[in-house]
Amino acid sequence: MQSKIYGKSVGEILKIKNDFFEHNDKMLELSSHQADALLRQPERRVCKICGEPISGEKLYTSQRMDYFLCKKCGHVNSRYEDTEDFANAVYISDNYEYNYSEADKAAYLNRMENIYIPKAKFLLETLDGWGLAKEDIKLLDDGAGSGYFVRACQELGIRALGIEISKAQVEFANRMADAEILRAVGSGDIAGIVEKAEFNVLSGIGVFEHIINLDEILSAIRRNPNINYVYLSVPCFSMSCVFEAANQHCYNRHAGGTHTHLFSDQSLEFMADKMGFEVARTWKFGSDMMDMYRMLCVSLDQNGNSALKDYFAPKFLNMIDDLQLVVDRNEFASEIHAILRRKA
Numbered sequence: 001m002q003s004k005i006y007g008k009s010v011g012e013i014l015k016i017k018n019d020f021f022e023h024n025d026k027m028l029e030l031s032s033h034q035a036d037a038l039l040r041q042p043e044r045r046v047c048k049i050c051g052e053p054i055s056g057e058k059l060y061t062s063q064r065m066d067y068f069l070c071k072k073c074g075h076v077n078s079r080y081e082d083t084e085d086f087a088n089a090v091y092i093s094d095n096y097e098y099n100y101s102e103a104d105k106a107a108y109l110n111r112m113e114n115i116y117i118p119k120a121k122f123l124l125e126t127l128d129g130w131g132l133a134k135e136d137i138k139l140l141d142d143g144a145g146s147g148y149f150v151r152a153c154q155e156l157g158i159r160a161l162g163i164e165i166s167k168a169q170v171e172f173a174n175r176m177a178d179a180e181i182l183r184a185v186g187s188g189d190i191a192g193i194v195e196k197a198e199f200n201v202l203s204g205i206g207v208f209e210h211i212i213n214l215d216e217i218l219s220a221i222r223r224n225p226n227i228n229y230v231y232l233s234v235p236c237f238s239m240s241c242v243f244e245a246a247n248q249h250c251y252n253r254h255a256g257g258t259h260t261h262l263f264s265d266q267s268l269e270f271m272a273d274k275m276g277f278e279v280a281r282t283w284k285f286g287s288d289m290m291d292m293y294r295m296l297c298v299s300l301d302q303n304g305n306s307a308l309k310d311y312f313a314p315k316f317l318n319m320i321d322d323l324q325l326v327v328d329r330n331e332f333a334s335e336i337h338a339i340l341r342r343k344a
């Protein structure tokens, strides 16, 4: 079994409706409000992951935010700290209601199938390769969102449960499953739950980068001897950052918004080490070329070149997987999936 794998076809994901293309200005405005909230916070003194003091020149500025490259671990930190106040300002509160329909269920299953089943298969295949049988896996998904990953694990026959702070998302996930696959928890309770959990696999898909009290959660994982594997995906410092910095009129999906820091291979190793784990297997596939494609399309529309955009779009989409694979193999992709194993 290879310890590093690369690439994933973007094809099916494209068919899932993408607001970023059609609502660039609206998304940019939302991101600008989130930046306002971050600009109000105290300056970050040390690297979010390795604790090295942040010093020297910024690496770049994008959408009014300065970013610093950590000299010790290669992590990229925004100038301002993510705090409780920031979290309260940027995460959408729970006051909306869902109207459920059969169409929602079909869209839910489509998203689960295309985006989350491959992630669950990667986990299953890896643990199987290490001698952990499917029947022996008990997975707790932290920050389970709308339950897609828990559902995907269950579809593959893995025992899985999710915890999530948004009651609306928990209700939505459970309604979609017609079963209790997620439980609502208070954000202050998560460290305690993680420390006591009787699960051998902990997952956090797109979660660790949003945790304010990250060190507390990492030591809770370290102190729970039941947890032998951690499966996570985090955003990385990548080509997408460069495209964003170069295209200030395009929505910044990657750096900005709720992402106040981005990982490197080295900073991921550093974070694993804090938990007493090692990064044992990785899968890299980014959305960098998708971001570039989106920015080109938005720019062409904005400068009156929609006919050229229509000509170019299908040609580019034919190449997009090949181009992204080059980025992935060169270790400059926007996302990494990693399976960490507890050190002996």
Ligand SMILES: [Zn+2]
Binding pocket: 047, 048, 049, 050, 051, 052, 070, 071, 072, 073, 074, 075, 267
């Ligand atoms: Zn660092």
